[in-house]
Amino acid sequence: xxTIAYNDIVKAIRDTIIYSTTHLxxxxxxxxxxxxxxxxxxxxxxxxxxxxxxxxxxxxxxKPLCQDTGLAIFFVKVGEDVKIEGGSLKxxxxxxxxxxxxxxxxxxxxxxxxxxxxxxxKVGYNLPPIxxxxxxxxxxxxxxxxxxxxxxxxxxxxxxxxxxxxxPGIRAFVKEVVSNAGPxxxxxxxxxxxxxxxxxxxxxxxxxxxxxxIGSSNPDPELDKLEKEIQEELNKLGIGAMGxxxxxxxxAVHIETYQPGRMCHIAxxxxxxxxxxxxxxxxxxxx
Amino acid sequence: xxxxxxQTPLSDEDVSKLKAGDIVYLSGTLxxxxxxxxxxxxxxxxxGEKLPFELQGAVIYYVGPTPPKPGEVIGSAGPTTSYRMxxxxxxxxEHGLKGMIGKGKRNEAVKEACKKYKAVYFGAVGGAxxxxxxxxxxxxxxxxxxxxxxxxxxxxxxxxxxxxxxxTYGNDLYEEGRKEWAKE
Numbered sequence: 001x002x003t004i005a006y007n008d009i010v011k012a013i014r015d016t017i018i019y020s021t022t023h024l025x026x027x028x029x030x031x032x033x034x035x036x037x038x039x040x041x042x043x044x045x046x047x048x049x050x051x052x053x054x055x056x057x058x059x060x061x062x063k064p065l066c067q068d069t070g071l072a073i074f075f076v077k078v079g080e081d082v083k084i085e086g087g088s089l090k091x092x093x094x095x096x097x098x099x100x101x102x103x104x105x106x107x108x109x110x111x112x113x114x115x116x117x118x119x120x121x122k123v124g125y126n127l128p129p130i131x132x133x134x135x136x137x138x139x140x141x142x143x144x145x146x147x148x149x150x151x152x153x154x155x156x157x158x159x160x161x162x163x164x165x166x167x168p169g170i171r172a173f174v175k176e177v178v179s180n181a182g183p184x185x186x187x188x189x190x191x192x193x194x195x196x197x198x199x200x201x202x203x204x205x206x207x208x209x210x211x212x213x214i215g216s217s218n219p220d221p222e223l224d225k226l227e228k229e230i231q232e233e234l235n236k237l238g239i240g241a242m243g244x245x246x247x248x249x250x251x252a253v254h255i256e257t258y259q260p261g262r263m264c265h266i267a268x269x270x271x272x273x274x275x276x277x278x279x280x281x282x283x284x285x286x287x
Numbered sequence: 288x289x290x291x292x293x294q295t296p297l298s299d300e301d302v303s304k305l306k307a308g309d310i311v312y313l314s315g316t317l318x319x320x321x322x323x324x325x326x327x328x329x330x331x332x333x334x335g336e337k338l339p340f341e342l343q344g345a346v347i348y349y350v351g352p353t354p355p356k357p358g359e360v361i362g363s364a365g366p367t368t369s370y371r372m373x374x375x376x377x378x379x380x381e382h383g384l385k386g387m388i389g390k391g392k393r394n395e396a397v398k399e400a401c402k403k404y405k406a407v408y409f410g411a412v413g414g415a416x417x418x419x420x421x422x423x424x425x426x427x428x429x430x431x432x433x434x435x436x437x438x439x440x441x442x443x444x445x446x447x448x449x450x451x452x453x454x455t456y457g458n459d460l461y462e463e464g465r466k467e468w469a470k471e
Binding site: 058066068069106184242244278279 | 368
């Protein structure tokens with residue numbers, strides 16, 4: 001049994017939140033630079049230049065890249081041989097989130113979905129977070145964090161296709177979602193696609209797909225090919241940076257399926273599309 | 288695609304010369320408001336009561352900034368998605384609003400109001416919150432402080448960079464830009 005202190009988890013989460021909301025990740029910076037090189041439209045080029053300048057400035061001043069510092073999303077893998085000392089894991093994530101957002105001068109964006117009142121006084125500063133727990137073999141605690149903005153989340157969709165619709169149906173659905181979202185989701189975007197599992201699991205997988213490094217390959221060669229084909233097709237839409245017209249709308253397409261076996265029910269074909277804006281703020285902690 | 292420097296408040300003449308795709312650097316006063324504040328502003332107009340700021344010629348910026356650090360004027364302050372204000376914007380335009388700054392598509396009612404009453408919708412670069420905050424020189428909450436990030440603020444800006452998305456002639460940069468670059 002390995003012991004991890006409650007306070008170490010709180011501190012790791014707090015620091016990760018502040019760092020990742022003010023420093024654009026290396027893979028995203030590289031993807032934006034490549035998009036700038038390829039982009040043919042002058043307006044879109046000007047937008048991409050502003051985004052790269054913004055990333056530089058945000059890092060220099062430890063200022064949030066975007067004012068929408070999002071909901072705090074966590075995917076947590078708890079090793080079966082890990083013991084947390086000094087409090088519960090869930091409380092540590094809550095406390096780390098509150099500290100990171102409040103002490104980092106980030107925005108509290110959680111509200112009551114009916115009264116629309118901000119929850120910072122009633123529940124806590126930008127609380128509660130969204131947490132997915134998984135239990136795995138080993139003595140490590142792995143935490144993936146994302147600050148997920150509302151604009152790109154609002155353009156995301158899920159559907160249950162008929163099995164006969166197959167890959168053409170999936171492609172058509174993804175194209176429809178990205179096309180309808182247009183400028184609203186702050187392109188250039190990363191498109192996370194969850195295929196299979198159940199209705200809810202497809203959506204969770206589409207979100208988790210956004211954690212993969214941009215530029216990395218899908219371990220399933222068939223899906224890797226499909227990702228590249230979908231990306232090319234989406235870039236033909238002409239949406240461009242911030243929707244002002246251009247050739248570089250989609251920086252990457254990431255597909256996740258339910259393992260083992262790319263499973264779904266014999267009657268179903270669940271598909272979910274989670275869109276990530278260019279201000280992709282993702283981080284990975286191992287304790 | 289022309290470039291202009293404009294001082295707020297904006298006149299009919301100012302907005303009439305603008306075309307979708309033009310780059311504009313705004314200086315002067317902007318007011319911030321999101322959905323919750325818009326709802327209250329429209330209720331005041333319907334009741335015939337006075338608004339917390341002069342609407343004639345005004346430019347509203349759709350933004351909910353992050354809190355400022357000690358010594359900062361404002362935190363990060365990029366645009367939010369504009370469609371959430373679509374149901375309120377035409378009433379404000381009818382009563383003198385000349386400019387809106389946000390990101391994303393507007394509905395037909397907003398575009399029609401822009402044509403009929405002469406107003407423009409500007410796009411700012413979403414996700415460039417740190418950069419845009421540099422052009423904001425003063426910020427002060429003037430109404431609804433209980434709304435937190437959604438309170439109405441008076442901002443003083445210098446050369447705040449925006450692009451004309453919807454002009455007073457019914458043009459739409461999102462539709463035209465996409466048509467120009469689509470490869471179908």
